Amino acid sequence: MNIRWPRLLTPTHLSQIIRNQKNPSTALQIFNEAKFKYPNYRHNGPVYATIMDILGNSDRISEMKEVIDQMKEDSCECKDSVFASAIKTYARAGLLDEGISLFKSLPQFNCVNWTEAFNILLRIMVKESKLENAHLLFLENSYGWEVKSRIRSLNLLMDALCRSNHSDLALHIFQEMNYQCCHPDRESYQILMRGLCEDGRLNEATHLLYSMFWRISQKGSGADVVIYRTLLDALCDNGQIKEAVEILSKVLRKGLKAPKQCRQRLDLNQCNNGENIQSAKGLINEALIRGGVPSLASYSAMAIDLYSEGKLGEANHVINEMREKCFRPSLNIYEAKVAALCREGRTDEAMKVIEVDMMEGSCVPTVGVYNIVVKGLCDVGKSALAIGYLDKMARQVGCVANKDTYNILVDGLCRDGKFVEASRTLEAMLIKLYWPSIDTYNTLIRGLCSMGRQYEAVMWLEEMVSEGKLPELSVWYSLVSSVCSNAPWNMSYPDLRN
Structure with a gap:
């Protein structure tokens, strides 16, 4: 281990050193050795966060536990994001009970805020359908x-209950919020409104909407149109178009604070014709946008919601109207549109959004948007086309491909059988000091062996081992099989029977 130790070591410098180590064992060794080389040096919270992140990403659970115990003994001040990350690592390894034990031991650490760790643990328990345990934890x-x-x-618990068709219990939680010394926000209303409507509890959903008027919509926020639309759509689907029109009038007057002249210009009588429910829903959506005071928030909320539901035509109509009102679509709208197109496999249109629409709208694509379209291309078997986005990102100022970009590309290339290209991409990934997972190495090595490229396979095997990662047994079988299939079996050997 050749480390050039500085004359004076700071926690920031040590974090940089261990972050640049490709082998987690080496990083841990340097972390432990620092205290002996510098008697006056003390680890701080960010250093512990760095080493725990390295060990967690490498699934080195036992070593991470030792570092956690050491952090407890040092009693250094640390943020709860450190524990949130450790809890996610435990859950990923199927050790959720360890994560729960760590959270319960937080009083033994010098950590004064547990909010992030609490919410992460609650989210994981809800995701794994441990609702009773999540409720007890709360x-x-x-x-x-x-x-x-x-x-x-509370929003997490309500969302979990609504997804399991228990909106009645979610409504109880909503009604108890005041006793918890907290007030429902827009997300609370959106979660519960969707849950009540999906369960057909339209009377309670209507009362919930009315309560919004004096709780969070007193100033007529345009972002509320998504919540209003949820109920109005549900009423139309239930054949209650007349009731939907009546509520729409109240929404425009009380919820969106629409000027009187705007309301008068809307002909809501067209909606009363129950022959075409989809037409009525379209007119109601249009009224929600046009009836209120035009705002970027209302257009954005409506467009993003429509894209998330896969209603691309309606969402595009909202964007066109938005442009007519001289509002520019935001980055979030473009991101939602790209994601919706990729979900439907319309990757050519998704690429056009980034390369044409965003540029014409003076909106600079981010690495997050690029990653969405790269994954979309890889999912439809166009990884060779997706790899071109590495060059495009490199040419764009302020947009650098991250670890997710490279992981998506390498996995996509391997799925398409392009193992040579995957090998080159992985090499570029390592130059950027992004370390791939064990599964990525295993897949690539097996793929190279299947092509008869034993030399590259062995090189990646050596790289894998140097990073402290152990290959699967199937990797060794692939190497042996590949080498044996190319062995010169036609050579003459002496007859050993004599």
Whole structure:
């Protein structure tokens, strides 16, 4: 281990050193050795966060546990994001009980805010359908001063209940929020409104909408149109178009605070014809946009919601009207449109959004938008086309391909059988100091062996081992099989029977 130690070591410098190590064992060795080389040096929270992130990404659970114990003994001040990351690592490894134990031991650490770790653990438990345990965790920890905000955790519980068709229980949680000393936000209303409508509880959904008028819509926020639209669409689907029109009038007057002259210009009588429900829903959506005071928030909320539902035609209509009102689509709208197109396999149109629409709209694509279209191309077997985006990102100022970009590309190229191109991309990834997962190495080595490229396969095997990663047994079988298939078996050997 050749490390050039500085004359004076700071935690920031040590973080940089260990982050640049490709072998997690080497990084841990340097981390431990620093205290002995510099008697006056002390690890701080960010250094612990760096080494735990390295060990967690490498699934080195036992070493990560040792570092956590050491952090407890040092009693250095640390953010709860460190524990949130460790909890995610435990959950990924199928050790959720370890994550719960770590959270319960937080009083032993010098950490005064547990909000992020609490919400991460709650989210994981909800995702794994451990609703009773999640509820118990909330009851045990929601009253302490260490958890600063309860609204996010309550929204998580309501969302989980709504997804499992228990919107009645979610409504109870909503009604208890005031007793928890917190007030429902726009997300609370959106979650519960969608859950009640999906369960057919339209009367309760209507009362919920009316409560919005005096709680969060007192100033007529354009972003609320998504919540209003959820109920109005559900009423139309249930054949209650007349009721939907009546509520729409109240929404325009009380919810969106639409000027009287704007409301008078809208002919809502067209909606009363129950012959075409889709037509009525389209007219209602249009009224929600045109009836209120035009704003970027209302157009954005409506377009993003429509794209998320896969209603591309309606969303595009909203964007066209938005442009007519001299509003420019935001980055979030373009991102939602690209994601919607990729979900439907319309990758050519998704590429056009980035390369034409965003440029004409003076909106600079981010690495997040690029990653969406790169993944979309890889999902439809166009990884060779996707790899060209590495050059495009390199030429764009302020947009650098990240670890996710390279992982998506390498995995996509391997799925398409383009192992040579995947090998080159992985090499570029390592130059950027992004270390791939064990699964990526295993897949690439097996693929190179299947092509008879044993030399490259062995090179990547050596790289893999140098990073402290152990190949699967199937990798060794592939190497042996590949080497044996190319062996000169036609050579004459002496007869050993004599």
